[in-house]
Amino acid sequence: MRATLTNDVETAARDLADHGYCLLECPISPGAFERLRGRLLDVAEQEREDGSAFLYDGGNQRVFSLLNKGEEFEENVRDPSVMRLMEELLGVGFLLSSTHANIAGPGGAPMHLHADQTFARPPWPPYALVANSMWMLDDFTAENGATRLVPGSHLLGRQPDYERGEGNTATVPVCAPAGSVMVFDGRLWHQTGANTTGRPRHGILNYYCRGYVRQQQNFFTGLKEEVAARAEPGLRRLLGYENYFSLGMTDGLP
Ligand SMILES: O=C(O)CCC(=O)C(=O)O
Structure with a gap:
């Protein structure tokens, strides 16, 4: 019931279908990984120092809107291996929903x-409306707050029912070396x-949605002008600047 750490996208796609998650070996070069990690750690530290950090749950920190905080993140949200898996799950024309970091700090609560897909009222359709990717910037271990999950629970097609105690369902930690990506x-x-x-x-966490689902982050109001201006076509499409069939048009037919 566990996904295999792999560099084979077909194996990963099978794990996604069977278990609801998959694990990719680091798909970027060691240099690119170090730049990505270094930039995130710098931004997180700067936000703690200038008092703008979002701190919560007794030791954890979120760093939001990464596209405004370093060119490294622009590359990262359109990694080709992750894009292939997202297309598998969400179909053509999927969008970036948001990009942010979650730092599980010492003493942080689960x-x-x-x-x-909390925004979707039941019944859910028998496919994913959104999908997420977790880029592990450190080794993820059971002790340091690795993401925990219930393998196969995607097939239940609903949220855990807290009134029936499902909030306490047994979970497994997803442990993998730094650089791995869980989709x-x-x-x-x-x-x-x-x-x-x-x-x-x-x-x-680079989070994506189907082309007709509202994005978590409003890039049209929140993205820095210079980031939008330099975005190449692939990134512009992910941000929602292209139409999806007859949705998202600027002035009548495309
Ligand atoms: O940080 C993690 O391990 C998971 C975060 C998460 O579940 C979320 O932000 O929805």
Whole structure:
């Protein structure tokens, strides 16, 4: 019932269908990985120092709107291996929904068990409306707050029912070396683990949605003008600047 750490996208796609998640070996060069990690750690530290950091749950930190905070992130949201898997899950014309980092800090509490498509009222369709990717910037271990999940729960097609105690369903930690990427179905039950070590666990969550689902982040109002201006066609499409069939048009027919 566990996904295999692989560099084969076909194997990953099968794991996604069967278990609701898959694990890719680091798809970028060691240099690109170090630049990505270094930039995220710098931004996170700067936000703690200038008082703008979003701190929560007794030790955790979120760093939002990464596209405004470094060119490294512009490359990262359109990684080709992740794009292939997202297209598999969400179909052509899928969008970037948001990009942010979650840092599970020492002493940080676990997150409640949930599936990411919280915005969708039941009944859910028998496919994912959204999907997420977790770029592990440190080794993820059971002790340092690795994401925990319920393998196969995407097939239940609903949120955990807290009134029936499903918030306490047994979960497994997804442990993998730094650089690995976990892609997971928006219906999969998961949570951040508790970090009982003395060192933070850094992860970037690039979150995507079908072309007709509203994005979590409003890039048209929130993205810095210079980022939008330099975005190449692939990134512009992900941000929602292109129409999806007859949706998203500027002035009548495309
Ligand atoms: O940080 C993690 O391990 C998971 C975060 C998560 O579940 C979420 O942001 O919805």
